């Protein structure tokens with residue numbers, strides 16, 4: 001049996017709220033993908049406890065091992081011998097051979113990582129479990145300004161419904177801890193980019209895995225440049241100049257006000273110049289009223305965009321190991337946790353990163369001549 005979770009986590013509102021359901025012996029609801037998968041894995045079980053036992057029994061025989069061949073590019077920089085392992089053709093690279101505590105004092109190494117990150121949109125490092133929470137802050141600082149848990153500090157949710165906000169690290173209020181165990185199923189499944197309801201959403205995010213399930217719980221990423229490229233030509237023409245309304249949830253309220261921001265549908269990446277589709281079903285509620293788009297057309301256009309979300313060709317999956325760290329570019333990817341691992345435990349820590357260049361924080365669109 002795993003050690004009990006830290007009381008700092010189990011005494012939080014999040015944990016207590018979700019424990020009520022466990023105490024009532026209710027399985028996770030099917031309306032959440034996490035619950036749906038639990039019902040797939042343990043059908044016809046009479047109680048939550050029986051469901052937990054049935055699922056754990058299925059995974060009981062799993063042992064860790066290295067079984068597959070991998071392809072990587074050897075790369076030397078400043079005395080480091082790296083192995084760059086692409087996860088999928090357009091997105092995601094696992095960088096082997098670096099210690100993030102030791103090797104980033106050389107600015108050339110940081111520049112290299114940043115360039116690769118912009119190109120691949122998600123970079124993953126294995127075996128970084130020795131980084132303390134303070135070390136994570138130092139790592140984030142190499143790439144930008146460390147933000148509050150939801151980016152800029154003008155809007156910091158204080159809603160009693162914001163359960164995630166309750167899970168804080170005492171000395172590092174900017175860090176968000178995301179726990180999940182047998183009592184508390186918890187995974188941000190659903191495609192989104194972090195806090196796009198902010199006027200100047202965070203540039204990037206960092207996630208490190210402190211505890212990993214033996215199977216499941218991957219984080220999936222979707223290439224928004226691929227999504228834009230894949231939109232039908234007619235849809236591109238129709239939506240290219242539109243803006244969309246991004247609205248936070250009740251849990252993101254500050255002083256009772258739900259945050260709302262209006263952003264371009266087509267977004268120019270401020271560093272690569274590439275066009276990305278900056279619409280996701282997570283926070284986008286529709287197009288700005290000034291466009292006077294009929295409900296019917298709005299529905300049709302949003303559906304065409306939704307159709308691009310999560311296409312296998314645009315996505316990669318990051319499989320977590322204890323000590324794996326991922327850093328992604330919120331301007332060019334969506335992400336979604338795969339809520340398929342309950343009742344196994346997963347414990348993650350997250351930081352957001354803001355662009356040091358404040359001018360580049362506000363999303364904009366500078367038309368380029370696409371050649372469709």
Ligand SMILES: [Fe+2]
Pocket residue numbers: 188192193194335
């Ligand atoms: Fe997220």
